[in-house]
Structures are given as structure tokens and as C-alpha cells.
Amino acid sequence: MSETQWRTHRLELDDQTLREWDAVVLDSGPDGIVLDRSAFYPGGGGQPPDEGVLLWGGVQTRIAGARKGDDLYLIPAEGDPLPPPGATVRGAVEDERRTALMRTHSGLHVLCGVVFRDYGALVTGGNMEPLAARMDFNLEAVPPGFKESVEAACNEEIAAGRRIDIRVLPREEAFALPDIIRTATNLVPPDVEQVRIVDIVGLDQQADGGTHVASTSQIGRISVVKVENKGKGFRRLRIQVAD
Numbered sequence: 001m002s003e004t005q006w007r008t009h010r011l012e013l014d015d016q017t018l019r020e021w022d023a024v025v026l027d028s029g030p031d032g033i034v035l036d037r038s039a040f041y042p043g044g045g046g047q048p049p050d051e052g053v054l055l056w057g058g059v060q061t062r063i064a065g066a067r068k069g070d071d072l073y074l075i076p077a078e079g080d081p082l083p084p085p086g087a088t089v090r091g092a093v094e095d096e097r098r099t100a101l102m103r104t105h106s107g108l109h110v111l112c113g114v115v116f117r118d119y120g121a122l123v124t125g126g127n128m129e130p131l132a133a134r135m136d137f138n139l140e141a142v143p144p145g146f147k148e149s150v151e152a153a154c155n156e157e158i159a160a161g162r163r164i165d166i167r168v169l170p171r172e173e174a175f176a177l178p179d180i181i182r183t184a185t186n187l188v189p190p191d192v193e194q195v196r197i198v199d200i201v202g203l204d205q206q207a208d209g210g211t212h213v214a215s216t217s218q219i220g221r222i223s224v225v226k227v228e229n230k231g232k233g234f235r236r237l238r239i240q241v242a243d
Contacts, residue, residue: 164213175195
């Protein structure tokens, strides 16, 4: 079953500021909990899944994560009770963690845009935790002052308060956009007919399924803490995000 056929309506794709909502349990068992509506991001593209709680019938079920499968499954904390199918629940995403991940993810897109614009390098990998991340590039050489120049350029773009827009386009229309794939390998599955585009207006536009802040001004300050040589044409940049 593809994501578009999941029984769960993904609220976080409609409103990335949403933190609480009501839902009905469709399924509950060893695989996890399936809701009719959920704002838990299930992870993907280097962004880890959300955490939070479900409240139902005077009971709290902690959600330790979420995963993609034939449905969108919420993973309860070990030992916590499972709400039965048909139960009405109040879902809540842990705000501090989600907001930090949104800032970090948008910061990585700023980094991606700067390195692509200034050095022509594509992304070969990446991963993030709240306010810390790495991104790998197919960069042949690191010129003198690279680390400092990239950091300064990223923070200049952040200070510019660039709007971050999200839209969904038909696959053919999306792939007609110039440089829409910023990874060395196209990671959009061939059966995906609608492509979600994250656009840092005037800097970076790419296919992406994660959650983001609304403006670069909400990211904070980026520090490039390390540039690592991982082999020929393989450079890893580690960043931290701070207020």
C-alpha cells in the first residue's frame, strides 16, 4: 500500500504548526496504533519521527515514534496501554522536539542551497537530530576558508527572512522545474504521482516530504562545526542550530 492509500490522513502535511487534534483508532495491535487522522511525522529523508501522547478514556499512551508500512503506525512506549479500535483519542505531538526538528530541517535546506549555489555540489546523504545534523556532498575539493564562508552565507540567508513555501505538484510538472532534485540520486519513487515541493524562495527549491518552519528567520543561527573528508569527492558538513 502506498502512502496515498494509507487509511490515516496526514495532518502534518496540511498544517505543520498543528500539535493537538482528535482522532479515532482504526487498528491497534503488535504493529502499533493506526488513527484516522494523525499529525505525527513518521520519519523519512533523514528527519526522525515525532514523539508525543494519545489521551483516551482517562488513560495516557506515550508515543515513542511512528513508522511507515502498509499503514502509518504509531509506536507506543513499552508497557503503555493500547487504545482499542473505535476509541476516540486526543493526539498531541511533543512540541519542543518537533519545532527543533523543523528548524534543523529547514537549516539543512539552507545549507544545501548555499553549497549548490556557490560550489555546484549535490547532496549524497544526510541525517538530523534536534538542532544538530550532518549533510554529505559530492564535493571534489574544499577551497581555503570553505567552512567559514559556508557558515557566513547560511546565516546571511537566514537573516534575510526568506519565506519557505510548500506546494504539491503533479510529477511531470514538478520534474520540469530546474534543479528540483538536489540529491545525487533521485530518491522520489517512480510510483509517486504528486510531488511535494519545499521552496526557500530565492534560494533553494526541492522535492521533500518533511516538516519545516515558515521562514528562514525562524531557524536561528547555523554553526558549521566540522568539515570531514570521507573519501574522494565526499565531504561531510556537520552543523548545529542555536537561538
